[in-house]
Amino acid sequence: MVYIEDHGTDRIRELGPEPTLHEPVSISESELGAWTEVRAEARLNESAIGDYTYLMERVQLDYATVGKFGNVAADARLGPTNHPIDRPTAHHFTYRAGMYEMGEDDESIFEWRADQSVKVGHDVWLGHGAIVLPGVSIGNGAVVAAGAVVSRDVPPYTVVAGVPADPIRRRFDPEIAARIEATEWWDWDHATLAERLDAFRNLDLFLERYAPESVEAAD
Structure with missing residues (x-):
């Protein structure tokens, strides 16, 4: 057996009023409150997090708002972007046409996604690998278990788990x-x-x- 006292980067011990970002992160058109922390490989797209909220590694937010004192574990995803499955193909060349030198992008798809925003209240804990689908709201003080897929609104101070997530008890x-x-x-x-x-x-x-x-x- 090999005993290792320390290896790798230390967990940060101090935060400040300015957001603390652990590179690499990807943040576009988003707002971060005071005393927030965003861990490595997280991605925020047209999203916002309130004061004291932290996002652990590889968290993804698309068109999502998280209130203050949010606790978001690694690999959680809020608002995964839907594809237009009513088209002949769901592939994104139909709306990211410029990427493939096929013509103009279709902005209506991005507007449609933004209209299905996720709203998370204050003091919410989202467990490891949790997924919150577009258009869902989660109330203050709620808890989402690891690996849950939240497809409908969660009342305040309620613990949900499962696929799809169901209430299991009140906090x-x-x-x-x-x-x-x-x-x-x-x-x-x-x-x-x-x-x-x-x-x-x-x-x-x-x-x-x-x-x-x-x-x-x-x-």
């Missing part, structure tokens, strides 16, 4: 979820988050200190 009961939601903690500034760190490590303490005692739960 919190509806009353607690509603109380957490009411705090809108993801909009607290950096200093406030740091000051209240101990409460983020203890659900009961967080609810006691910062959540309203009673909130009407969503259906």
Whole structure:
């Protein structure tokens, strides 16, 4: 047996208000919030990620928006681009014609893709290799299991798994979820988050200190 104490690049230990990018990455026409991190070989196309969200290796976002404090594991893909299967061929030479010296590109296909954007709320965890199909919305606090294929909307604070993904349980009961939601903690500034760190490590303490005692739960 061979013991290896250290090998390869260290995991980054500090982030800053400016986005941290680990080359190589591909980012086009996209927005990145403060304290964000994008790991190597990720790709963002006409997408946005909110403050504190991180994307691990080889994540792909196409026409997708991820809220604040998103946790996106390696190899996840949001909004994989659909092909026009109602045409004689699904191949992209019909809309990327210029690439093949066949004529003008068909911009209507790119507009069609943009109209099927993916919307992910705050504090969502997307597991390794998860796929979120075009047009799907995922609510705040939801969890998508590794390898899941999400083909329909996911309610807030719901854990989904499988192909296609189905709800398997709630992350919190509806009353607690509603109380957490009411705090809108993801909009607290950096200093406030740091000051209240101990409460983020203890659900009961967080609810006691910062959540309203009673909130009407969503259906």
